[in-house]
Amino acid sequence: MSQHHNTIGRRAFIRNSGLASGGLILGFSWLNSCKPKQVTEAAVLEMPKEWFEINSYLKIGENGLATIYCPNPEFGQGVMTSMPMMVAEELDIAWDNVLVEIAPYDAEVYGRQFTGGSQGIRTRWEGLRTVGASAKQMLKEAAAKQWGVPVSEITTADGVLTHEATGNTLGYGEVASAAMEIAVPEEVTLKSPKEFKIISNSKKNVEGKKIVTGKPMFGIDYQYEGALVAMATHPPAFGLKLKSFDATKAKSMPGIVDVFEINTYADDYKRNFFDTNAFTELVVVVGKSTWEVMNAKKSLDVQWEPISDYEYTADRFGMEAKIKVPSGLESSDAHYAKMEELASQPGQVVRKDGDPEEVFKTAAKIIERSYTCPFLAHNCMEPMNFFAHVTEEGAKLAGPLQAPMLIEGAIAASLGLTPDKVDIEMTRMGGGFGRRAYAHYAVEAGLISKKVNAPVKLVYTREDDMTFGIYRPSYQATYRAALDENNNLVAFHVKAGGIPETPVFADRFPAGAVENYMAEQWEHNSNITIGAFRAPRSNFMAGVEQAFLDEVAELAGKDPIEFRLELLDRAMKNPVGEKNDYEADRLAGVLELVRDKSDWGAEKPGVFRGVAAYFCHNTYAAHVLDVVKGTDGTPRVENAVCAMDCGIVVNPDAAANMCEGGIVDGVGNAMFGGLTFRDGATQQTNFDKYRIIRHSEAPKNIEVYFVQNEIDPTGLGEPPFPPVMGALANALYKAEGRRMYNQPFISDKPDLVG
Amino acid sequence: MANFNLNINGEVKQVDVDPSTPILWVLRDHLQLVGTKYGCGIAQCGACTVHLDGTATRSCMLTVSMVGNSEITTIEGLSEEGDHPVQKAWLEVDVPQCGYCQAGQIMTAAALLDKNPNPTDEEIEMAMNGNICRCGTYTRIKKAVKLAANS
Numbered sequence: 001m002s003q004h005h006n007t008i009g010r011r012a013f014i015r016n017s018g019l020a021s022g023g024l025i026l027g028f029s030w031l032n033s034c035k036p037k038q039v040t041e042a043a044v045l046e047m048p049k050e051w052f053e054i055n056s057y058l059k060i061g062e063n064g065l066a067t068i069y070c071p072n073p074e075f076g077q078g079v080m081t082s083m084p085m086m087v088a089e090e091l092d093i094a095w096d097n098v099l100v101e102i103a104p105y106d107a108e109v110y111g112r113q114f115t116g117g118s119q120g121i122r123t124r125w126e127g128l129r130t131v132g133a134s135a136k137q138m139l140k141e142a143a144a145k146q147w148g149v150p151v152s153e154i155t156t157a158d159g160v161l162t163h164e165a166t167g168n169t170l171g172y173g174e175v176a177s178a179a180m181e182i183a184v185p186e187e188v189t190l191k192s193p194k195e196f197k198i199i200s201n202s203k204k205n206v207e208g209k210k211i212v213t214g215k216p217m218f219g220i221d222y223q224y225e226g227a228l229v230a231m232a233t234h235p236p237a238f239g240l241k242l243k244s245f246d247a248t249k250a251k252s253m254p255g256i257v258d259v260f261e262i263n264t265y266a267d268d269y270k271r272n273f274f275d276t277n278a279f280t281e282l283v284v285v286v287g288k289s290t291w292e293v294m295n296a297k298k299s300l301d302v303q304w305e306p307i308s309d310y311e312y313t314a315d316r317f318g319m320e321a322k323i324k325v326p327s328g329l330e331s332s333d334a335h336y337a338k339m340e341e342l343a344s345q346p347g348q349v350v351r352k353d354g355d356p357e358e359v360f361k362t363a364a365k366i367i368e369r370s371y372t373c374p375f376l377a378h379n380c381m382e383p384m385n386f387f388a389h390v391t392e393e394g395a396k397l398a399g400p401l402q403a404p405m406l407i408e409g410a411i412a413a414s415l416g417l418t419p420d421k422v423d424i425e426m427t428r429m430g431g432g433f434g435r436r437a438y439a440h441y442a443v444e445a446g447l448i449s450k451k452v453n454a455p456v457k458l459v460y461t462r463e464d465d466m467t468f469g470i471y472r473p474s475y476q477a478t479y480r481a482a483l484d485e486n487n488n489l490v491a492f493h494v495k496a497g498g499i500p501e502t503p504v505f506a507d508r509f510p511a512g513a514v515e516n517y518m519a520e521q522w523e524h525n526s527n528i529t530i531g532a533f534r535a536p537r538s539n540f541m542a543g544v545e546q547a548f549l550d551e552v553a554e555l556a557g558k559d560p561i562e563f564r565l566e567l568l569d570r571a572m573k574n575p576v577g578e579k580n581d582y583e584a585d586r587l588a589g590v591l592e593l594v595r596d597k598s599d600w601g602a603e604k605p606g607v608f609r610g611v612a613a614y615f616c617h618n619t620y621a622a623h624v625l626d627v628v629k630g631t632d633g634t635p636r637v638e639n640a641v642c643a644m645d646c647g648i649v650v651n652p653d654a655a656a657n658m659c660e661g662g663i664v665d666g667v668g669n670a671m672f673g674g675l676t677f678r679d680g681a682t683q684q685t686n687f688d689k690y691r692i693i694r695h696s697e698a699p700k701n702i703e704v705y706f707v708q709n710e711i712d713p714t715g716l717g718e719p720p721f722p723p724v725m726g727a728l729a730n731a732l733y734k735a736e737g738r739r740m741y742n743q744p745f746i747s748d749k750p751d752l753v754g
Numbered sequence: 755m756a757n758f759n760l761n762i763n764g765e766v767k768q769v770d771v772d773p774s775t776p777i778l779w780v781l782r783d784h785l786q787l788v789g790t791k792y793g794c795g796i797a798q799c800g801a802c803t804v805h806l807d808g809t810a811t812r813s814c815m816l817t818v819s820m821v822g823n824s825e826i827t828t829i830e831g832l833s834e835e836g837d838h839p840v841q842k843a844w845l846e847v848d849v850p851q852c853g854y855c856q857a858g859q860i861m862t863a864a865a866l867l868d869k870n871p872n873p874t875d876e877e878i879e880m881a882m883n884g885n886i887c888r889c890g891t892y893t894r895i896k897k898a899v900k901l902a903a904n905s
Contacts, residue, residue, distance in 0.1 A: 075852055076850070076851035076852030076853065076889050077851070078851070204845065204848050205848055205850060207850075207853065208844070208845045208848060208850060209836055209845065211850045211853035211856050211857075212829075212836060212841040212844045212845060212850070212856060212857075212860060213789070213829065213830070213836040213841065214787075214788070214789015214790070214828065214829030214830050214857045215789065216788050216789075217853070218791075218854060220788075220791075220792065221788040223786060223788075229783070254755065254772065289771075289775075289779065289783045289784070290779045290782070290783050290792075291771075291772065291774075291775045291776065291779040291783070292772070294795075295774075379888060380852075380854075380888065381791070381793055381799070381801060381852065381854040381855050381886065381887075381888045382791070382793075382852075382854045383792070383793075428852075428853070429852060430791075430852050430853070430854025430855075431852045431854060431888050431889060432852075433888075459792075461795060462793065462794045462795055462796075653848055654848065657848065657851060657891065657894065658851070660890065660891070660893055660894065661851055661889045661890035661891060662890070663890070664890025664891075664892055664893070665888075665889075665890045668890065686794050686795075686796055686798065687793075687794045687796070687798035687799050687886065688796060688798050692799075692886045692888060693890070693892075694883045694884075694886065694892075695878070695879045695882040695883050695885070695892045695895070695896070696879040696880065696883050698890065698892035698893065699893065700875070700893070701893065702893050
């Protein structure tokens with residue numbers, strides 16, 4: 001057990017009158033959408049007649065049922081289950097008697113309500129357990145008062161308070177009312193991992209039943225009396241903007257209410273880092289039904305014109321940044337040519353250990369390889385959408401977004417409201433992958449509602465969604481390695497860049513493990529907008545670095561796992577430099593675990609194996625992929641073995657699900673993913689051309705193993721994903737006899753002869 | 755606009771819509787049955803899958819005028835209490851991540867098992883290939899289909 005000062009903020013314990021009544025208003029009420037029978041199935045107890053709010057995260061019914069509010073938005077990473085598990089663990093309540101709801105958006109009460117960067121569990125670990133422990137302490141004190149016994153003599157288990165000496169027992173529900181009068185403890189004692197009963201014991205997705213029965217949960221499902229439907233048309237290419245439009249025909253079509261232009265940002269609004277948006281002038285069609293609006297949108301006659309170079313000032317985490325946007329209609333062919341040109345020139349040196357250039361001059365063996373990847377679209381299955389109802393009193397918005405605090409300023413500014421007049425409800429998201437951290441569509445919905453003076457749901461078509469921007473950038477990396485006559489890696493050089501950003505992490509492995517090391521970077525600006533995409537930058541660097549190391553190990557005549565472990569041994573015992581951002585022993589740990597679990601080294605006829613390991617987002621991942629060729633010669637991942645070190649695993653089966661999904665996503669994007677440009681326009685606009693991995697292409701079997709330790713937990717949304725591309729490239733090399741250098745691998749074929 | 759009497763989840767529903775309206779939008783906009791999802795609008799992703807006389811069908815390209823007297827079943831009508839063997843298997847295996855595609859996956863799987871109660875892995879993959887899961891839950895989906903087949 002450990003003492004923890006109560007650091008979650010006093011505001012969390014200020015009871016919200018809206019909650020205390022039990023009549024929490026959440027658009028489509030989450031509780032009311034559960035029929036009594038379903039609640040009975042989900043929980044042992046019936047719905048309580050009265051709720052007692054112990055703090056803003058937690059209310060307890062008179063019968064002992066508890067509702068726990070998940071503070072962070074859910075996009076499939078499972079926080080609506082895992083975060084309440086952390087509260088329930090310290091509360092000491094039976095999990096069957098817990099109901100879960102998403103918290104209202106209120107950053108002052110709930111802190112950083114953000115889904116992204118694999119930071120949810122890590123940043124909520126202490127706070128949410130403290131919430132549960134504080135409530136438990138208050139319940140104990142209330143019981144101690146009632147019984148007239150010392151609080152230290154009271155024990156708790158499964159929602160029951162016991163005083164052993166007198167034999168007294170009380171359910172939490174019976175003292176919940178009295179507990180509300182108890183002062184919030186200044187300090188609480190948290191359990192040690194060995195005492196966990198809920199944490200580290202798999203719990204099913206609390207929203208599972210609603211998902212499999214098709215209940216309204218997502219933003220696109222939002223129901224509101226009298227709501228209109230809106231769609232917006234943006235330029236068909238980056239580098240174009242709205243010139244004029246003729247809406248005569250569209251306005252005359254059935255069900256159409258209005259057609260007009262919106263400008264997303266107010267003139268004096270200073271954009272923040274997540275207000276990335278190439279298309280701020282849109283033509284909007286509003287009507288009574290989706291199909292009518294879709295048809296009217298197609299009939300619009302819109303003229304576009306080229307943009308000129310422009311720049312704007314953005315707030316980049318408190319620093320002013322000038323964002324320059326170049327004019328022009330860009331193409332992928334030109335991008336790749338430009339990247340090749342820049343790769344051949346000196347870059348900006350961001351780390352240098354020893355004297356790599358000198359060592360390269362005299363090394364026994366030198367190897368140099370270059371890699372590229374295309375832009376990627378997030379392609380969340382639920383297209384971007386948002387509901388807004390703007391009145392003179394204020395704005396009510398609801399929909400899928402990863403970070404309401406990043407967009408409420410833009411919404412308020414665009415609507416001419418103060419932020420306190422903007423109410424944002426976080427719905428379940430049909431995927432996010434980073435895309436919904438850029439919630440310009442919420443601003444657009446607000447402007448549309450204000451203009452038509454009615455509640456409106458803005459819905460992007462798939463084509464709108466795929467062509468709007470905010471993509472994973474296109475990158476290029478060139479690696480060089482030098483071996484001495486004993487096949488030791490004596491120098492390592494990475495130079496990488498991209499359009500429009502560099503992917504380099506200067507201080508990651510193998511930095512720290514090589515005496516002579518250099519990292520260089522370069523960038524080339526673009527008017528194509530980019531944004532966070534599942535494990536930003538790592539999603540390229542991990543794969544290519546691990547593919548390159550495989551080739552270096554081969555050149556050195558060493559087993560790829562042993563080769564990496566030798567390097568990590570050096571990084572552990574005698575690290576080069578002081579800024580290495582990984583723990584070498586934990587990276588070695590996942591490699592050893594995956595080696596053992598995959599039976600690495602065993603000869604399996606017809607099975608071609610590749611390995612990769614990577615550290616990012618505070619978590620360590622290693623994969624072994626087994627590729628088998630089908631009867632037609634098509635390679636497919638037959639089996640994947642995954643070893644992860646994310647510290648304590650809060651919800652193991654759900655965590656395994658994340659890793660399985662990360663591996664499938666990694667194989668899919670490495671094999672098939674790609675968004676290409678011609679004259680500023682994406683050449684893929686829907687799933688007929690943009691290839692997403694499907695059932696018959698996914699790994700047939702995936703095994704996930706976690707390193708068992710008691711380190712505070714870190715995230716899993718991103719870390720399993722990046723190294724997959726490397727493991728796949730290495731397995732494909734064994735299967736095909738040639739290395740993969742350019743993603744997607746499906747089109748990385750040798751030039752035809754003749 | 756025209757009136758259509760549609761047989762949906764065992765009930766006759768009357769809607770007054772343009773004859774070219776896809777069933778997807780009739781369900782979502784006019785009947786508030788939003789379990790059937792919009793994903794691509796061109797029958798490429800399977801999120802909108804319903805049963806048309808028991809056959810898995812993409813409702814985004816099935817116009818209301820094409821349906822006639824055929825029976826449409828949506829995820830809301832697959833079972834009364836969410837206890838269809840496929841739904842139960844989905845919960846047991848804890849398949850969903852974001853959950854958006856899962857209604858379509860379940861409808862495709864239920865139609866498959868109705869016609870082929872014991873599909874091989876290859877048959878499952880072939881039947882499910884039209885349903886994209888962006889979260890990558892394919893291995894769990896296959897496990898759940900097999901569990902449902904055995905139940």
